Amino acid sequence: MRQSVATVTKLASVPVGVVVGIGMFLMTEPWCTTSVGPARHGTACLYFPGQALTQPRFSWWLCALTGAAVAVGLFLFSRIVRTPLSAATRSRVAIALRSASLPAGVGVGIGMAQFVSFCSRQEVVLTHICSWQTTYPLWALILVGVAAAAVMLLLARAVAPRPLGRTPSRSALSLGH
Numbered sequence: 001m002r003q004s005v006a007t008v009t010k011l012a013s014v015p016v017g018v019v020v021g022i023g024m025f026l027m028t029e030p031w032c033t034t035s036v037g038p039a040r041h042g043t044a045c046l047y048f049p050g051q052a053l054t055q056p057r058f059s060w061w062l063c064a065l066t067g068a069a070v071a072v073g074l075f076l077f078s079r080i081v082r083t084p085l086s087a088a089t090r091s092r093v094a095i096a097l098r099s100a101s102l103p104a105g106v107g108v109g110i111g112m113a114q115f116v117s118f119c120s121r122q123e124v125v126l127t128h129i130c131s132w133q134t135t136y137p138l139w140a141l142i143l144v145g146v147a148a149a150a151v152m153l154l155l156a157r158a159v160a161p162r163p164l165g166r167t168p169s170r171s172a173l174s175l176g177h
Helices: 002-026 060-082 087-113 138-159
Strands: 028-030 034-036 044-047 054-056 116-124 127-134
Touching: 002 060, 002 138, 060 138, 087 138
Parallel strands: none
Antiparallel strands: 028 054, 034 044, 044 127, 116 127
């Protein structure tokens, strides 16, 4: 199982990094000329017709840096899984991944909750008043957070050393040692 996980993560590292970088670059937000703060029942933005409606949410260098970091992280993980590390090192990495799985899942869910959409609420004589709303429903945020935690648990399972005397069929059912 380790060899297949290592091969898949090694082959997927660059495409996943590119997709993350391009996906971040394509995220946009509207240009605002007048903003109403959250204290006044939400955030609103006033713009005029003919004005550019969107701007990139993240700068190009940040998108490229994040995509490269994801690619390098996946590649390094494939090397950790493939190379014969000592059992103690593998155990420490597995424990760290298992310990970080819950905070990572919660963090991914909260991070996705920060993505907001911009929608038109009202038309006034030559202007539109628009407001922010969350992009993803609560169930999707929970589902993606749980998926992120599950991926980390599976990665911990792939890295963990196999105890001697355990049959492969029995060990495939447990996520622990």
